[in-house]
Amino acid sequence: MEPDSTPTSAEIATATYLRRHLRFGWWSLLCFLTLGIVLESLHGFKVGWYLDVANETRRFMWTLAHAHGVLLSLVNLAFAVTLPHLAADTVRLARLASPCLMGATLCLPGGFLLGGVVIHGGDPGLGILLVPVGALFLFIAVLLTARRATALRKPASSQGPEATPSGPRKREGRRRRR
Amino acid sequence: MGDRFSRICQAVMLLLVLFLAACNLSDYRLPAHDRAPRNRPIQVREDSYTSSQACQSCHPHNYSTWYGSFHRTMTQVADADTVAGPINQPFSFLGQTFRLLRHGRDVWFQMDNAGPGGQPRRLRLAMITGSHHMQVYWYATGHSRKLGQIPYIYLIEEQQWIPRNATFLTPPAPEIKSALPGAWNMACIKCHTTQGKTRSPEWGRSKVALTDLSFDTRVAEFGIACEACHGPGEAHVLLNRNPLRRYGFHLNGTPDPSIVQPARLSHQLSSQVCGQCHAILEFYEKDDFQQWLDHGYPFRPGQVLSESKLVVRLQDRLQPRLQQLAKRKPTYWEEKFWSDGMVRVSGREYNGLIETPCYLRGELSCLSCHAMHQSPEDPRPLSRWAVDQLKPGMRGNQACLQCHDSARFDTPAHTHHPPASTGSRCYNCHMPYTTYGILKAIRSHQIDTPTVQASLQTGRPNACNQCHLDKTLDWAASRLEAWYDVPKPKLSREERSVAASLLWLLRGDAGQRALMAWSLGWDSARQASGSDWMPPFLGQLLEDPYDAVRFIAARSLRRSEAFADWNYEFFGPTQVREAAHQEVLKRWRGLPHEPDRPEVLIDAEGAVRRHLQERLLRQRDDRVVNLAE
Known part of the structure; x- marks a missing residue:
């Protein structure tokens, strides 16, 4: 019997999420790396608005924005790479985890960035309120992904064929036949 | 599997919440005295004082500028970083040699040959007072938290050691004395720390001598810290852990009443x-x-x-x-x-x-x-x-x-001095250098108008004659009368003919002489008065009975190019001082200077009118002057 080469709807959806996160991850990485270059330039030109002790909070916030932005961009790329390897209900996972992760990538560094624009002594501006929202998004996304990763079986040598990368696909096919 | 995972997650979350709650509710104050040394005053956070550490995170700029100020370093714990005195560079007074030594982080004061059998005696420095102009070093006496004073003080700008009694304008003493043990605990603590408490249980008991008092001295913070000016900050810190409260004040712009x-x-x-x-x-x-x-x-x-x-x-x-x-x-x-x-x-x-x-x-x-x-x-x-x-x-x-009003006061019509000159500065006329301390003259902070009458009544130099050092009181009185209708007082023959600065320098009391010794080194006055006539009179002050006056005079003398390298042992014996004076005169005679200036006692040949100088010197006010800080 010839193998079925038509992609399933789940595969199409997975591929869509994969493309989305690859695209989003690389572009956001570019943005936050650019932010890093800007911050380095502020250091290079000894810009008081960024470096003076009075603006220590701004410097801290923007450093955090840069660090979180870069890190979350990489997490997006990791998420994209991870998606095809996860268990059968990838789509269900991605439907919630994907927007959460993207929201976190915007809110967390965005909150730090905006919080550093206007500062009140040691306190950042109100933009910082985006940070806990972003943190919650990130928490949900990582929790869901981690749970799916936990559901993965051990490698084929000890657990049989289902633990191979094609395992979920086989299970999906079985379900469809039923 | 899923249930177990959920339980683990819940447990982790619960632990996290408990940890955060514990951090927030726990008393952030650690008992500062538990690990603190027992032989010197310590910092203890009590009576609602929290220390500047608590202020730093919310007020980074204010903390940083305070940190860079001399208020912070008014009192410091002595160690290799805080001691400004040079390590292992010996210095001598009255035939004895001293030096600072470093062992690890500790700094010791060594008196060569002062111990038993000619061995060196060493004292480990415990605390430092001052950091701007001079550093006073204290050691632990070993008796409670009582500090003893090292009798030599290091002048930071001059990079020079001087005996402790020479830093104050105090009557000449035959020996070099340090303050009584416990002086820091009883006196310095008042203004050189934040909320200091001497805590001497024996104080007031009739049979305990001052030197036998024990101390359990503690302070909120060494140096003049945030809470010295803003008051105790504990309530402010606790209340402002609540971000809603903080942002309420940020957004309203209203002041926080908790500080x-x-x-x-x-x-x-x-x-x-x-x-x-x-x-x-x-x-x-x-x-x-x-x-x-x-x-x-x-x-x-x-x-x-x-x-x-x-x-x-x-x-x-x-x-x-x-x-x-x-x-x-x-x-x-x-x-x-x-x-x-x-x-x-x-x-x-x-x-x-x-x-x-x-x-x-x-x-x-x-x-x-x-x-x-x-x-x-x-x-x-x-x-x-x-x-x-x-x-x-x-x-x-x-x-x-x-x-x-600048149109009225910041004009030559009011100042009678060229606009860019130092004489046109308000404070040079209204806040002259008539207070004394830390081996220099300091501006009076009582803003007033210069009058010759006040100089005659009090002996205090007036602003005109403190800058125009070569002019007489008569000259100043005439100008003040002509410019500001200040009535001209009756003046003696000498007050009309001899520069006021020389009258104060030669026949004034030690306080006036110290102010004049400093004024003759003041750049603005030297420009206004010319400085070629000054060395003989500064040389005269090198023989002054007061240590501080001699020290200041020598410093002013070094302002002249010809004496910039002048090496004078201000604490030397009388013969050394006389020889120094003669040496100054000899060197000055070889220097170009304007002759025939009777106001500054220079005759037509360019020599000092010795008889007049000595006559004024005999009138010197030798009453005991004690201008301690």
């Missing part, structure tokens, strides 16, 4: 915050003193200073407490004030301020000119601002023109 902000107080109350240290103060009653010993000063920023301390003013001299003090020490008033009540010792600027019309009838306060935190807009380096903590522009006439 005192001196800039928002009235000009009287804000000045009293500074006045708690920068004033001559006394306790009202003996009980107040006991209260301070045990619990520290009751004054808190924002309160009326006179409710807890007696602000000493000459006009209140008939007050029973002040009469009692004056009776106990007959020189009480003259050690602090000129005879008209103007303060004459440094560090007591509040006393001058409160007698100033701008304060009495206007809103002048310390914060009109000074800023305790450098403004972010101030382009000067932090170290430059820290020298006098003046606001930007306050070195010029802007300080006065905040209130006074």
